[in-house]
Amino acid sequence: MMEIAYVCEWEKRPKSNHCPSIPLVCAWSCRNLIAFTTDLKNEEDDKGLDNAFITNIITPVDLSHMIHVIDTDHPWDVNSINSGHNEVISCLEWDQSGSRLLSADGDGQIKCWGMTEHLVNSWECTQSSSVDGDPIVALSWLHNGVKLALHVEKSGSTNFGEKFSRVKFSPSLTLFGGKPMEGWLAVTVSGLVTVSLLKPNGTLLTASESLCRLRGRVALADIAFTGGGNIVVAATDGSSSSPVQFYKVCVSVVNEKCRIDTELLPSLFMRCTTDPVRRDKYPAVTHLKFLTRENSEQVLLCASSQMGSIVECWSLRKEGLPVNNIFQHRSPVVGEKQPMILKWRILSATNDLDRVSAVALPKLPISISNTDLKVASDTKFFPGLGLALAFHDGSIQILHRLSLHTMGVFYGSSGSSQRVGEEPAIKRQRAGGPTLHFKALQFSWTSLALVGVDNHGKLHMIRVSPSMGQMLDMNTLLRHLLFLLEYCMVTGYDWWDVLLHAQPSMVHNLLEKLHEEYMRQNQALQQVLSTRIVAVKASLCKLSSATAARACDFHAKLLLIAISSTLKSLLRPHVLNTPDKSPGDRLSEICAKNTDTDIDKVMINLKTEEFVLDGPPLQSLQQLIQWVGDFVLYLLANLPNQGSIVRPGFGFLRDGASLGMLREMLVMIRIWGLLKPGCLPIYTATSDNQDSMFLLFRLLTKLWLCSRDESHPQDPDETLIDECCLLPSQLLVPSMDWLPINDGVITKVQSKHPLRLQFGKPYTLPGVNPNAQVEVFRSPASQRMDHLRCLHLGISPTEDSKACTRCGCVTMLRSPNKTNAMRQWEQRWIKNCLCGGLWRRIPSTLT
Numbered sequence: 001m002m003e004i005a006y007v008c009e010w011e012k013r014p015k016s017n018h019c020p021s022i023p024l025v026c027a028w029s030c031r032n033l034i035a036f037t038t039d040l041k042n043e044e045d046d047k048g049l050d051n052a053f054i055t056n057i058i059t060p061v062d063l064s065h066m067i068h069v070i071d072t073d074h075p076w077d078v079n080s081i082n083s084g085h086n087e088v089i090s091c092l093e094w095d096q097s098g099s100r101l102l103s104a105d106g107d108g109q110i111k112c113w114g115m116t117e118h119l120v121n122s123w124e125c126t127q128s129s130s131v132d133g134d135p136i137v138a139l140s141w142l143h144n145g146v147k148l149a150l151h152v153e154k155s156g157s158t159n160f161g162e163k164f165s166r167v168k169f170s171p172s173l174t175l176f177g178g179k180p181m182e183g184w185l186a187v188t189v190s191g192l193v194t195v196s197l198l199k200p201n202g203t204l205l206t207a208s209e210s211l212c213r214l215r216g217r218v219a220l221a222d223i224a225f226t227g228g229g230n231i232v233v234a235a236t237d238g239s240s241s242s243p244v245q246f247y248k249v250c251v252s253v254v255n256e257k258c259r260i261d262t263e264l265l266p267s268l269f270m271r272c273t274t275d276p277v278r279r280d281k282y283p284a285v286t287h288l289k290f291l292t293r294e295n296s297e298q299v300l301l302c303a304s305s306q307m308g309s310i311v312e313c314w315s316l317r318k319e320g321l322p323v324n325n326i327f328q329h330r331s332p333v334v335g336e337k338q339p340m341i342l343k344w345r346i347l348s349a350t351n352d353l354d355r356v357s358a359v360a361l362p363k364l365p366i367s368i369s370n371t372d373l374k375v376a377s378d379t380k381f382f383p384g385l386g387l388a389l390a391f392h393d394g395s396i397q398i399l400h401r402l403s404l405h406t407m408g409v410f411y412g413s414s415g416s417s418q419r420v421g422e423e424p425a426i427k428r429q430r431a432g433g434p435t436l437h438f439k440a441l442q443f444s445w446t447s448l449a450l451v452g453v454d455n456h457g458k459l460h461m462i463r464v465s466p467s468m469g470q471m472l473d474m475n476t477l478l479r480h481l482l483f484l485l486e487y488c489m490v491t492g493y494d495w496w497d498v499l500l501h502a503q504p505s506m507v508h509n510l511l512e513k514l515h516e517e518y519m520r521q522n523q524a525l526q527q528v529l530s531t532r533i534v535a536v537k538a539s540l541c542k543l544s545s546a547t548a549a550r551a552c553d554f555h556a557k558l559l560l561i562a563i564s565s566t567l568k569s570l571l572r573p574h575v576l577n578t579p580d581k582s583p584g585d586r587l588s589e590i591c592a593k594n595t596d597t598d599i600d601k602v603m604i605n606l607k608t609e610e611f612v613l614d615g616p617p618l619q620s621l622q623q624l625i626q627w628v629g630d631f632v633l634y635l636l637a638n639l640p641n642q643g644s645i646v647r648p649g650f651g652f653l654r655d656g657a658s659l660g661m662l663r664e665m666l667v668m669i670r671i672w673g674l675l676k677p678g679c680l681p682i683y684t685a686t687s688d689n690q691d692s693m694f695l696l697f698r699l700l701t702k703l704w705l706c707s708r709d710e711s712h713p714q715d716p717d718e719t720l721i722d723e724c725c726l727l728p729s730q731l732l733v734p735s736m737d738w739l740p741i742n743d744g745v746i747t748k749v750q751s752k753h754p755l756r757l758q759f760g761k762p763y764t765l766p767g768v769n770p771n772a773q774v775e776v777f778r779s780p781a782s783q784r785m786d787h788l789r790c791l792h793l794g795i796s797p798t799e800d801s802k803a804c805t806r807c808g809c810v811t812m813l814r815s816p817n818k819t820n821a822m823r824q825w826e827q828r829w830i831k832n833c834l835c836g837g838l839w840r841r842i843p844s845t846l847t
Contacts, residue, residue, distance in 0.1 A: 001469030002396065002410040002450070002462050005500055006745055006755035008075040009458040023090055024453050026440035031098030031838060032072045032494040032805075033120060036440060037089045038457040065089065067103055067113070068759075071120050071805045072451075072496050073744035075459065077840060078759045079121040085109055091139035093184070096146065098494075100126075102184055104136035110186055110196065117813070118831045120805060120840045129196040129206050134188040138221035138233070140293070142197075142251070144180040145171035145229075147294055148491060150366050152381050155483045158520040163483070164490050169294065170229035173197065173251050185223060185249070187233055191215035195251050197258055207258035211235065211247045220288040224296035232265070232296035236285045240303040243267040244288065246296075268344035272303055272310050281352075282310055287359045291387075291401055294365070298347070300387065300401075302356050309356040311389065312349040313404055319343050348404040353397075358390040358441040360450060362401065381480055382407065382468040383447040390438035390452060398468065407468045412436060444497035446484045463500045463749075478506060482513050489532050492836070494806075495539065499746050504544035511537055511547075534558055535835035538807060542742055543750065553651035555807060556631065557658060558834040559787075563624050564661050566825050567668055570617065571610050583610040591664045595705060599670050599697040611671040617821035618672050618679040624825070625672075627790040628665050629681025629696075630734040635662075636699050637733040639716060639724040648736065653716075656708040663704055666697050684732035692731055699723055742808045786811050788829055789822075806837025813841065 026036040067081045067089065083089065087106035094101055101113040101123075108131035116122040147169040154162045171180035183197035183205075191212070197205040211218075211233060219238030225231055231249040236242060246265035251258065270285070272278040282303035291298040297316040302309055321339040364384030386398040386407045394412030399405065438452035438460070450462040466480040481498055488495035502510060518526065518533050534554050541551035568584030581589070587606065594602050635649050652658050670693055673680040683692040699720065706714045727733065743762065749755060757763050784793040786801075788811040793799065800813040815826050832838065 001408040001465045001467075002398070003752060004754035005449070005461040005463050005749040006075065006757055007458055007460050008070075008078075008757040008759055009456075011758045011760055023088065024439035024455075025089060025092045026442045026451060026453050027092040027094050027101070028442040028444055028451055029094035029098035029101075030096070030445050030491075030493040032444070032496045033069060033094070033098060033838070034072060034442075034451055034459075035067055035069050035092050035094070035101055036451075036453050036459065037067060037092070038453065039439070039455070065105075067092065067101070067123075069101070069120065069123060070459075071838065071840065072449075072461065073746050073805055074762075074840065075461070075745065076757050076759055076762055077121055079123065081113070081123050083111065084125070085111070087135070090136055091186075093139050093141060095141045095182075096144050102139055102141065104139045104186060106135040108132050108134040108136060108188060110136065110139065110184065110194075112184070118839055119802060120838045122841055127196075127198065127204055129194070129204060131186070131188050131192060131194050131208060134190050134192060136186045137189050137218055138187040138223050140185055140223040142172035142181065142183045142185060142195075142231075143169070143225040143229075143294075144182075145169050145174075147227075148365055150364060150384070150487060152366055152379055152483075155379060155381065155479065158517065160486060160490055160517075160521055160525060164487060167227075169225075169227050172225060172229055172231060173253070174229075175200070181253075183251075185231060185251070187211070187218060187221040187223070187235065189218050191218050191235070193233060193247075193249055193260060193262065195258055195260055197251075197253070205253070205256075205258045207260055209260035209262060211249075211262055212245075212264055220285060222289050222299075224290040224293050226296055227294075232290075234288055234290065234299055236288055238285055240270050240282055240285050241273050243269050244285070244299075244301065266316070266342050266344055268314055270301055270303055270312055271346050271349060272312065278310065281305060282308075286356065289359060289361055291361060292363075292365070300359070300361070302359060302389075304355055307355065309353045310350055311353065311356070311399070311404060313347045313402065314344050315347045316342055317345050347402060350399070350404050353389070354391040354393055354395070356389050357392050358438045358452070360388040360390075360441040360443045362387060362443050362447040363445050364447045380467055380470060380472055380476055381483070383464075383466050383480075383484065386447070386464075386468065388441055388443065388450055390441045392437045394435075394437045396438070396441070396450070396452075396462075398464070410462065412438075445493050446487065446495075446497050448484065449497040449500055463497075466501065474506075477501075478509055478513065481506070482510060482517070485510070485514060485536055486517060489529055489536060492532070495536060496746060496806075499539060499543060500749065502540060502543055503750060504546070507540050507544045507547050510540055511550075514540075531558060531561060531834075532836065534561075535806070535837075538835060539746075542747055549648045550651055552648035555809070555835070556648070557652075557655075559627070560631070560658060560661060562828065562834060563628060564665055566624070566828070567621070567665060569824075570613060570821065571668075573610060583607070586610075587664055587668065588660075591667060592660060592708075595701065597698040597701040599667060599694055602667055603671060606667070606671070608671055611668065612675065613672065616819050618676040620817060620819035620822040621825075622679050623790040625669055625679055626681045628662065628669065629683070629693075630736065632662055632666065632696050632700055633683070633727070633731060633733055634736050636696065636703070636724050637727045637731075639703065640721050653703070654707045654710075654713050656704060656710050656713075659700065659704040659707060663697070663700055666693060666700065669693070670697075686730055690730060695730070699727075744805070744808070784810070788826070788834070789817075791816075801842055802839040803842045804833035804835060804837040805840055807833060807835045809833050809835070809837075810842070 024037055024039060028034050065083055065085045067083050069079045083103055085105040089103055089105050091104040099115060104110045110129045111125050112127040113123045114126040116124045147167040149165050149167045151163055157163055173181040175181050181197055185195050187193055191210060192208050193211055194208040199205055217237045218235045221233060221235040223233055233247045233249055234244060236244045245267045248263040248265055250261040272282055282305050284304055285301060286304040287302035289300045290296060291300060299314050302311045318340045321341050362384045366384040385400055387401045389397045396410040398407040400407055436454045436456060438454050440453040442451050448464055448466060450464055452460045481502060484498045485495055534557050538551045538554035541547040571583035573583060590605050594605060596602055635652055638647060638649050641647055685692055702720045703716060706716050745755060783795060784797050786793055787809045801810050802813050803810045817823060
């Protein structure tokens with residue numbers, strides 16, 4: 001049910017502070033970035049960490065003041081930020097986009113971190129606020145009003161709009177026009193709530209207010225949001241005999257000043273304190289969390305002692321207010337209703353547990369109701385239903401978040417897990433259990449993985465089965481993974497944790513089913529998701545050596561779509577009045593109707609004045625135009641080898657849409673070549689009078705005619721295949737450098753054996769050449785490529801480069817271009833790669 005995928009530890013483990021009071025915090029973003037802290041201390045006599053991968057460290061240094069950021073596919077490439085916090089970091093919180101991070105410490109300092117040059121391994125502090133000397137106990141970004149509901153009961157529907165629906169939810173604070181205002185909210189140990197708002201001009205607007213008139217100590221707190229735009233804060237002084245207080249917080253801006261209004265809500269006492277048997281057994285409240293950040297009506301509480309813990313789940317409900325007997329005989333007024341009050345009621349509680357060290361709550365937005373159990377039993381879909389408890393003996397339990405029934409157990413000592421009902425395994429004695437235990441625990445955004453940081457500073461990645469250990473047939477498991485892949489496509493979240501469960505044998509079926517579901521959506525939604533589904537398919541194909549060539553095809557398709565849209569965007573209508581269709585749309589329409597194999601005859605039907613561009617932009621785009629020309633030649637020259645599916649390019653031979661796109665671009669390039677011959681693709685021909693583009697367009701049109709009707713594709717005729725066989729004797733066929741080496745761990749964790757990794761030391765399988773899988777797709781001289789600019793960098797590049805964390809696409813960090821047209825192309829990818837992945841800086845020796 002739960003298995004360790006990998007463990008990453010420090011190469012030279014620093015000394016531990018061994019202070020149980022030092023908290024460890026961990027946060028997992030929707031872009032699969034993990035930020036965490038450790039309680040390790042690097043002393044003068046033990047240099048500890050290698051400075052090659054920890055930046056800005058001056059020994060001696062307390063590593064509990066540092067923030068470590070990794071992406072899950074390259075956990076060894078840790079970026080350790082010297083945060084500048086003077087006290088231990090108590091909170092870490094990612095924003096909704098997964099690109100900014102908040103950190104808070106025990107001195108009241110709050111810092112906002114952003115990526116430097118949009119690189120995941122380079123961070124800088126962009127904003128900060130403070131409540132001097134007042135430790136922060138809870139921290140959260142203000143809500144942006146975006147909430148999506150996932151309907152498990154409709155997972156069989158063909159409409160994405162029924163599976164995933166937008167829920168009406170108001171932002172915490174809005175600007176003019178209803179745009180959500182960015183900012184954060186924190187709760188301090190003295191009972192103060194502080195709000196910092198990011199104004200559009202970049203300045204910070206800060207205000208603080210007491211949670212209530214009588215300020216008291218707040219040991220634990222959590223923050224949730226309501227659909228009406230209000231904020232709810234839960235707070236406790238840490239004693240289980242004291243009430244857990246709830247406050248409504250309203251934030252507004254009045255006369256350019258931030259205003260905070262607070263209101264006391266109904267409170268509760270933990271039930272264990274009213275039980276005579278347990279009254280003094282669990283004196284301290286150690287964990288307080290709302291079940292979801294968008295639901296302030298359900299809360300999880302954990303009370304502990306040195307020997308054990310107990311967990312309770314409470315729900316806020318409306319109840320009728322009982323009326324005194326004196327007023328019961330009064331004649332009721334017409335339409336009068338019984339007065340209602342809000343009251344906390346306990347939903348469930350556990351029996352006595354081992355001592356809890358960490359709690360993780362699921363982020364998957366499924367509905368929280370009593371029907372969850374029925375839906376789960378009917379669909380066998382459990383992600384998002386379970387919460388995780390880590391114990392001091394090193395084990396982890398998954399409990400149902402409403403009933404708190406045990407769904408599965410993971411034993412850290414052996415790395416094994418058991419299903420509920422396997423009594424001998426669950427009841428076995430573990431008195432001499434491991435000293436390792438998790439001090440911080442976080443679920444991924446699809447709840448298919450857990451990350452934990454133990455008391456020795458190691459980071460553990462644990463895959464959590466979507467079936468929670470139940471035996472499922474292959475079709476049901478595929479349906480669950482497909483449902484979550486669709487959810488990631490719609491939301492834009494990273495799907496890395498879903499790939500943890502996709503075995504190589506599943507890849508083909510997942511690709512087919514994903515394409516079928518995508519084609520059932522309406523045209524508008526297909527257009528929105530057009531590049532995202534290609535990126536998902538490329539990620540799936542990398543999991544199996546049998547489909548590695550198709551991964552090359554999908555990456556090439558992303559580049560093709562991007563180049564096509566860029567070249568079309570350069571076209572301008574000849575007359576000023578806006579036509580019904582843009583020049584690019586008219587080009588697509590005319591090329592789709594005109595099936596002539598003569599490129600010059602197709603040009604006659606176009607308004608060539610719309611294609612007139614200045615010389616410098618055309619010349620600067622030559623490397624992109626050259627890639628299009630080389631790609632067409634490569635596809636046609638490999639048409640006779642179409643029976644071999646392991647060769648890259650096979651997927652394009654029956655892709656009518658992509659072939660039509662290539663055909664349109666050849667027409668554009670032909671027209672531009674009349675204006676600026678220097679922008680034309682360069683071919684090495686065996687004959688001086690060979691019109692290469694005329695020949696390629698004629699063969700490409702014949703191939704396109706065979707596959708333009710995707711419902712009834714035809715095989716190329718013998719004449720076309722014979723002509724393509726002669727191409728290598730007429731033109732020199734280029735060797736395409738398809739994809740960079742994929743050095744992420746996702747292709748290496750498919751086996752059940754956990755990987756042992758070290759921070760700062762890239763991982764390679766023992767005795768296996770990491771280039772082996774894709775070496776057949778590389779140019780013979782191992783020329784390194786800038787995959788976005790389509791430039792050769794040489795065998796040993798000297799330029800600093802960046803690589804995509806998802807697909808491995810490499811491009812230079814600094815732009816060598818000065819023309820506006822090429823800068824426009826480069827600006828498209830300054831934040832994200834073609835596939836939507838994030839960038840990380842890589843040394844020139846690794847390019």
